[in-house]
Amino acid sequence: QQQVKQSPQSLIVQKGGISIINCAYENTAFDYFPWYQQFPGKGPALLIAIRPDVSEKKEGRFTISFNKSAKQFSLHIMDSQPGDSATYFCAARGRGSTLGRLYFGRGTQLTVWP
Amino acid sequence: DGGITQSPKYLFRKEGQNVTLSCEQNLNHDAMYWYRQDPGQGLRLIYYSQIVNDFQKGDIAEGYSVSREKKESFPLTVTSAQKNPTAFYLCASNTDYGRAYNEQFFGPGTRLTVL
Numbered sequence: 756q757q758q759v760k761q762s763p764q765s766l767i768v769q770k771g772g773i774s775i776i777n778c779a780y781e782n783t784a785f786d787y788f789p790w791y792q793q794f795p796g797k798g799p800a801l802l803i804a805i806r807p808d809v810s811e812k813k814e815g816r817f818t819i820s821f822n823k824s825a826k827q828f829s830l831h832i833m834d835s836q837p838g839d840s841a842t843y844f845c846a847a848r849g850r851g852s853t854l855g856r857l858y859f860g861r862g863t864q865l866t867v868w869p
Numbered sequence: 870d871g872g873i874t875q876s877p878k879y880l881f882r883k884e885g886q887n888v889t890l891s892c893e894q895n896l897n898h899d900a901m902y903w904y905r906q907d908p909g910q911g912l913r914l915i916y917y918s919q920i921v922n923d924f925q926k927g928d929i930a931e932g933y934s935v936s937r938e939k940k941e942s943f944p945l946t947v948t949s950a951q952k953n954p955t956a957f958y959l960c961a962s963n964t965d966y967g968r969a970y971n972e973q974f975f976g977p978g979t980r981l982t983v984l
Contacts, residue, residue: 764909789972798873798959798975799912844911855900855919855963856927857973861911 758782759847761860768867774832776863778845781826787848789857790819790830792841799844803830835867872896873976875960880981882947882954890945890979892960899964901943902973905929906957915958918943947981955983 761778768774778788789804805812805819805828812819818831832839842864846857873894882888894901903915914927918937932951937943943962947954957980963973 761911787971791975796978796980798961798977800975801972804972855971856902856914856917859904859912861909 757861758858759845759860761845761863763863764861765864766866768835768865770835770837770867770869772835772867774830774835774839774865774867776830776843776845776865777827778829778860779825779827780847780858782847782849783826784850785847785858786850788819788821788828789846789848790817791844791846791859793844793862794841802843832865835865837867837869840865840867873960873962873974875958875976875979877979878977880979882981882983884983885949887946887948888981890947890958890960890981892943892945892976894941894943894960894962894974894976896962896964896974897940898962898974899940900962901937902961902963903927903933903935903943903945904959904961906959906978912959915945953983954981956981 759780790802791799792802793799803814803817805821807823816833821828842862844862845860876891900919902917904912913929915933916935918924934946959978960976961973964971
């Protein structure tokens with residue numbers, strides 16, 4: 756059972772446009788929601804993260820919007836650049852017996868055309 | 870430099886062989902993880918360990934084994950029981966849960982191919 760559902764699977768955006776990737780979860784015990792960026796052949800790297808007591812977090816061109824009641828969160832990439840072309844994963848952290856482990860979405864492959 | 874190292878970068882295995890993937894971290898992290906990545910499947914957790922000499926199965930542990938004899942090392946063995954082992958394997962680690970944003974760091978990965 757997929758704990759975190761991510762969409763779309765792939766996304767093509769023109770340079771300068773806005774890229775939006777969405778994630779949804781069911782487990783209300785999740786307490787930390789990171790986004791990771793992965794380039795081909797490399798390990799993922801943390802891009803930005805948010806806790807559920809905050810509705811929005813912005814770092815440069817990257818913004819997480821969080822809707823606790825809907826159990827959804829999204830990544831917005833403003834002024835998308837060709838260098839942003841990568842695979843993006845959302846994730847959620849469990850608590851209790853699964854302390855610290857992350858549940859990942861299946862990823863979104865973003866292509867930004869110049 | 871602090872970080873996570875994985876070796877080898879590429880590994881080829883014949884059917885019926887066991888192979889061991891190395892993961893070492895010098896970040897002084899307590900928790901370590903092994904993930905398997907297949908196209909379109911995201912990152913699936915194989916095993917994780919929160920302290921030395923203790924580890925838990927993840928979602929796809931069958932055909933894999935691990936050990937955690939030292940804090941900085943968490944090797945993964947892919948056994949002959951794993952029927953479809955060709956994949957990209959990622960090791961990760963993070964600090965203790967008590968921190969509000971305990972970032973999980975990833976290694977560069979090992980690509981395993983069965984011949």
